[in-house]
Amino acid sequence: MKIHNFSAGPCILPQEVFKEASESLIDFDNLGLSVVEISHRSKSFVAVMDEAVALTKELLHVPDTHEVIFLQGGASMQFIMVAFNLLTESGKAQYLDTGAWSSKAYKEAAGLGKAEVLASSKDANYNYIPKGYTIDESADYFHCTSNNTIYGTQIKDFPDTRVPVVADMSSDIFSRSIDVKDFDLIYAGAQKNLGPAGATLVIVRKNALGRSGRYIPTMLDYTTHISKGSMFNTPPVFSVYVSMLTLRWLKANGGVETIAKRNDEKASLLYQEIDRNSLFAGTAAIEDRSTMNACFLLNDEGSHKEYFDKLINTNQISGINGHRSVGGYRASMYNAMDIESVQVLVNCMQELEKKYS
Ligand SMILES: *Cc1c(COP(=O)(O)O)cnc(C)c1O
Numbered sequence: 461m462k463i464h465n466f467s468a469g470p471c472i473l474p475q476e477v478f479k480e481a482s483e484s485l486i487d488f489d490n491l492g493l494s495v496v497e498i499s500h501r502s503k504s505f506v507a508v509m510d511e512a513v514a515l516t517k518e519l520l521h522v523p524d525t526h527e528v529i530f531l532q533g534g535a536s537m538q539f540i541m542v543a544f545n546l547l548t549e550s551g552k553a554q555y556l557d558t559g560a561w562s563s564k565a566y567k568e569a570a571g572l573g574k575a576e577v578l579a580s581s582k583d584a585n586y587n588y589i590p591k592g593y594t595i596d597e598s599a600d601y602f603h604c605t606s607n608n609t610i611y612g613t614q615i616k617d618f619p620d621t622r623v624p625v626v627a628d629m630s631s632d633i634f635s636r637s638i639d640v641k642d643f644d645l646i647y648a649g650a651q652k653n654l655g656p657a658g659a660t661l662v663i664v665r666k667n668a669l670g671r672s673g674r675y676i677p678t679m680l681d682y683t684t685h686i687s688k689g690s691m692f693n694t695p696p697v698f699s700v701y702v703s704m705l706t707l708r709w710l711k712a713n714g715g716v717e718t719i720a721k722r723n724d725e726k727a728s729l730l731y732q733e734i735d736r737n738s739l740f741a742g743t744a745a746i747e748d749r750s751t752m753n754a755c756f757l758l759n760d761e762g763s764h765k766e767y768f769d770k771l772i773n774t775n776q777i778s779g780i781n782g783h784r785s786v787g788g789y790r791a792s793m794y795n796a797m798d799i800e801s802v803q804v805l806v807n808c809m810q811e812l813e814k815k816y817s
Contacts, residue, residue: 464801467779468609468792470651477705495701500694508701515707519716522640530690530700531660535630535649539568542626544676547573551600554578559586559608586611588745595621607632610783612755613748624668632752635795636720644668650703653794658699719795726793726802727751733806737813739764757788771808
């Protein structure tokens with residue numbers, strides 16, 4: 461029976477990708493060797509890296525002003541790399557605090573230089589995206605988290621500013637159209653919409669680099685990795701390979717514009733049920749609801765949780781518990797999830813309602 465995987469991350473990837481990746485673990489590119497036992501400088505692997513970069517550029521319409529690189533260390537390493545590369549000795553960075561990931565990013569910048577929290581939704585356990593703030597024109601950069609995986613909120617309109625914008629897009633990259641030219645730097649850990657944990661995608665405006673005036677440790681300097689085509693040291697070969705396969709899958713399925721429509725349909729299906737069904741309530745402000753992670757609660761956990769959890773289990777729904785800081789449930793509906801899986805969850809919610817009405 462099919463498992464409906466709503467896990468927040470690591471999370472669902474296309475079954476076709478798993479199948480091809482598993483074959484390549486034994487015999488890659490008809491070499492008689494595994495993809496993880498060949499040199500990363502071999503022709504076969506260099507072709508993988510080149511294709512991963514080319515597909516990223518194609519699917520996100522990355523302009524020539526920007527470079528695409530694959531790094532290690534996860535999104536969490538980017539928290540400090542961004543600051544080393546973009547924060548000047550005398551300047552400051554401004555951060556939008558929309559949750560745990562944003563505040564970790566802020567902490568790293570504040571440890572290195574001057575950083576400010578421009579606006580925060582911490583007062584309401586991050587259940588909305590702050591608006592109406594004014595970015596200081598003199599800031600080196602403005603940092604935001606496009607999708608708050610834990611709280612189920614998502615920035616729908618990025619600020620219109622002349623200040624360089626940096627965005628952590630770990631949990632919604634490739635899920636919707638973005639205008640890359642509006643960002644000086646975008647980063648994303650692979651393990652939400654792209655591939656297995658290990659690789660981190662960075663898209664950076666070339667002329668934003670080389671201006672911080674700081675000594676940047678070699679491994680933390682974007683120019684190191686750009687100049688070596690993401691091969692300064694051994695890249696996370698399996699993660700890059702599977703990410704490339706996922707991007708091929710995305711292209712074959714109509715690209716970002718098409719997947720965005722499907723993601724909207726999946727999210728509407730679930731949010732409509734959350735709003736309609738009197739046993740449930742959504743936790744995020746309606747206008748800021750994420751299409752990737754839907755957070756919701758049972759209004760009466762004491763009476764209904766046991767039976768709802770039973771329904772979830774018997775219907776092979778997996779990974780749907782909310783993050784411990786929010787509680788309740790979190791349904792993550794990344795690109796690879798079919799709308800049929802969301803329908804199975806909605807059916808469980810309706811069955812619960814029938815039993816108790
Ligand atoms: C998962 C996640 C992270 C952490 O990523 P790592 O690769 O584990 O460091 C950071 N930001 C967001 C928005 C995330 O969803």
